[in-house]
Amino acid sequence: xxxxxxxxxxxxxxxxxxxxxxxxxxxxxxxxxxxxxxxxxxxxxxxxxxxxxxxxxxxxxxxxxxxxxxxxxxxxxxxxxxxx
Amino acid sequence: xxxxxxxxxxxxxxxxxxxxxxxxxxxxxxxxxxxxxxxxxxxxxxxxxxxxxxxxxxxxxxxxxxxxxxxxxxxxxxxxxxxxxxxxxxxxxxxxxxxxxxxxxxxxxxxxxxxxxxxxxxxxxxxxxxxxxxxxxxxxxxxxxxxxxxxxxxxxxxxxxxxxxxxxxxxxxxxxxxxxxxxxxxxxxxxxxxxxxxxxxxxxxxxxxxxxxxxxxxxxxxxxxxxxxxxxxxxxxxxxxxxxxxxxxxxxxxxxxxxxxxxxxxxxxxxxxxxxxxxxxxxxxxxxxxxxxxxxxxxxxxxxxxxxxxxxxxxxxxxxxxxxxxxxxxxxxxxxxxxxxxxxxxxxxxxxxxxxxxxxxxxxxxxxxxxxxxxxxxxxxxxxxxxxxxxxxxxxxxxxxxxxxxxxxxxxxxxxxxxxxxxxxxxxxxxxxxxxxxxxxxxxxxxxxxxxxxxxxxxxxxxxxxxxxxxxxxxxxxxxxxxxxxxxxxxxxxxxxxx
Numbered sequence: 001x002x003x004x005x006x007x008x009x010x011x012x013x014x015x016x017x018x019x020x021x022x023x024x025x026x027x028x029x030x031x032x033x034x035x036x037x038x039x040x041x042x043x044x045x046x047x048x049x050x051x052x053x054x055x056x057x058x059x060x061x062x063x064x065x066x067x068x069x070x071x072x073x074x075x076x077x078x079x080x081x082x083x084x
Numbered sequence: 085x086x087x088x089x090x091x092x093x094x095x096x097x098x099x100x101x102x103x104x105x106x107x108x109x110x111x112x113x114x115x116x117x118x119x120x121x122x123x124x125x126x127x128x129x130x131x132x133x134x135x136x137x138x139x140x141x142x143x144x145x146x147x148x149x150x151x152x153x154x155x156x157x158x159x160x161x162x163x164x165x166x167x168x169x170x171x172x173x174x175x176x177x178x179x180x181x182x183x184x185x186x187x188x189x190x191x192x193x194x195x196x197x198x199x200x201x202x203x204x205x206x207x208x209x210x211x212x213x214x215x216x217x218x219x220x221x222x223x224x225x226x227x228x229x230x231x232x233x234x235x236x237x238x239x240x241x242x243x244x245x246x247x248x249x250x251x252x253x254x255x256x257x258x259x260x261x262x263x264x265x266x267x268x269x270x271x272x273x274x275x276x277x278x279x280x281x282x283x284x285x286x287x288x289x290x291x292x293x294x295x296x297x298x299x300x301x302x303x304x305x306x307x308x309x310x311x312x313x314x315x316x317x318x319x320x321x322x323x324x325x326x327x328x329x330x331x332x333x334x335x336x337x338x339x340x341x342x343x344x345x346x347x348x349x350x351x352x353x354x355x356x357x358x359x360x361x362x363x364x365x366x367x368x369x370x371x372x373x374x375x376x377x378x379x380x381x382x383x384x385x386x387x388x389x390x391x392x393x394x395x396x397x398x399x400x401x402x403x404x405x406x407x408x409x410x411x412x413x414x415x416x417x418x419x420x421x422x423x424x425x426x427x428x429x430x431x432x433x434x435x436x437x438x439x440x441x442x443x444x445x446x447x448x449x450x451x452x453x454x455x456x457x458x459x460x461x462x463x464x465x466x467x468x469x470x471x472x473x474x475x476x477x478x479x480x481x482x483x484x485x486x487x488x489x490x491x492x493x494x495x496x497x498x499x500x501x502x503x504x505x506x507x508x509x510x511x512x513x514x515x516x517x518x519x520x521x522x523x524x525x526x527x528x529x530x531x532x533x534x535x536x537x538x539x540x541x542x543x544x545x546x547x548x549x550x551x552x553x554x555x556x557x558x559x560x561x562x563x564x565x566x567x568x569x570x571x572x573x574x575x576x577x578x579x580x581x582x583x
Contacts, residue, residue: 008364030222032112034209035112035215035220035222035223036209036222036251037221037222037250037349058219060352061219061363062218062219062220062221062353062363062364063219064219080254
C-alpha cells in the first residue's frame, strides 16, 4: 500500500497513547516525496481526518510494517538546526 | 585535455554498452530499479538525460558494471584496456601501473568551477542522488571520490564511501573501520578538536573513482596511483572553502567539513555484498558549505546490490588494493581477493605453495595487525590449482580439503572494527542505535589447502590435471577454430604464472 510518510516503530510505540486524541507529538518523519527525514509536529489517528495522510512504520533494519494502518497529519515541519 | 566522464560516456556509447533514456525518469526507486535489472541480465549502462526535479542534470548508472568473470569489462573501456582479458590478467596488468605513482599537479582553474553555489544557495537535493530500496534511511551517494588531507603531511586520501543525504546541506558519511579517512579523522582531527575539510566529488576522470575504491596503505595518495595508470599526472584545483585540492574536471563537488564529535543518524541501507545493513546508527556528519559543478553535469550512481557498478569497482579495484598490500607484506599468496557476488564477503587467498605449519596462526596475527586485512570475518586459504574465481572449485575445496578440527580457526576474541560513538550520546541513543556504529567480529580462518594425506592429497580431476600439457594447449588454442562459440577457460597459465 502506498503511504505518504514513514515513522520509526519505536517512536510510534512511545506515543501510541496519543492516537485519535489530536495531541501533537514531535517525531522524525520521512516524506515519501523527498525521502529525507525531518522532525515534525504531528497528530496520529486511525481514521482519516482533514489534512491527514496514510503512514507506515519501519523497524530498526528499515523493514516496513503496518503500512496504511494509521494516518499522520503534519501540524508543523520543524526547522533543522541552522548553521551559525 | 584529460580524459573525463564525458569521454567515458562517449566511449561506452561507441562500444554499444550504453542506452540513453530521454523520457523523464525519477531518482526515487525508478532509476535504481533499471540498474539492478540490467545487472541481473548482463544489460547495458544507462544515461538518464531528464530527471524529475533535477533540471539540467544527467545521471549515469551501471557505468562500472561488469560480469562476474570480467568485472572490469566497462572499467577497461575507460582505461583504454582490452575489456576481454580474464580477471587474473587484469590484476597483473593493473598492479605495476598503480605502483608506478605520479604526483598530481595543481592548475589554476577547471571545468568543475563553471558554477559555484555558496551558503544559503547550497541545495544537495537539487542533484539526482537516488533513493535505492525499500526501507533505506534516505537518498544516498554510493559512488564517489571523497577527499580529505592529512594535516601533518601532503598525503591526500581519496575514498569511495556510502554517504546519505540528511538535508539540503548535510550529509552523513559511513567509512569502514579500515579506511584511511577514519584513521585521519579520528586520530588527527577529532583528537585535536579540529574540524576536517572534506570534498565529495562526482565525475572527472573515471580512474579517480577507481583508485578511490582501492585499499591503499596509509600515506599513499590514491591519485598518485591514478597518475601511474594514466601515465600523466591528475590535474587538480584548489577548493573554494578550504585548502583541499580537487579534480579540475569533476562534474560536481560538495565541499564541507566534519566537525569533531558531530554525528547524525544514517541507514539502514543495502550493502555491497548484497544484504541490508542496519539499524540506523550515528555516523560522521558533513556540513556542506559550497557546491561547485559543471554546466549540465553528469552525476553517476551505483546501487549496492550484486553485479552493479559497485561490484565492478570492488572486484576490479578494491580487491586490487588488497592484493597490493598482500604482496607488499611479502605473504606467500599468489592472488588475494574476496567474493562479493554470491560469495558473501569471504576473503580468499590463493597460496603460492603449500601452507607451512603455523601459517594459519600467522595469518590471524596479520589480520589482527592490519585493518585492511581485517575487513571481513571469513578468510579462506586455497591451493594455487583451485580456480580462484570458480565458486564450484572453491566450494569443493572448502568441503573436501578441510578437517574441521584442525583446519578451521575461530578467534576467541572479537576484533573491534568500528568505534564512532559520540560523547553527546545518551542512554536512549545507545538503546535506539544499538552500539552506535561499533562492529565486532570473531574471525574464521579456514585452511582448504592440500595436506598431502589421503584422500586429500589426491590430485584434482580438472582439465589441467587430467591431460598432458601439450594437449591442453592444443584444445584451448583450437577451441573457437573448431566452431565452438564459447570462450575456453584454461587456468594452467594462471597456476604457473609468477606474480
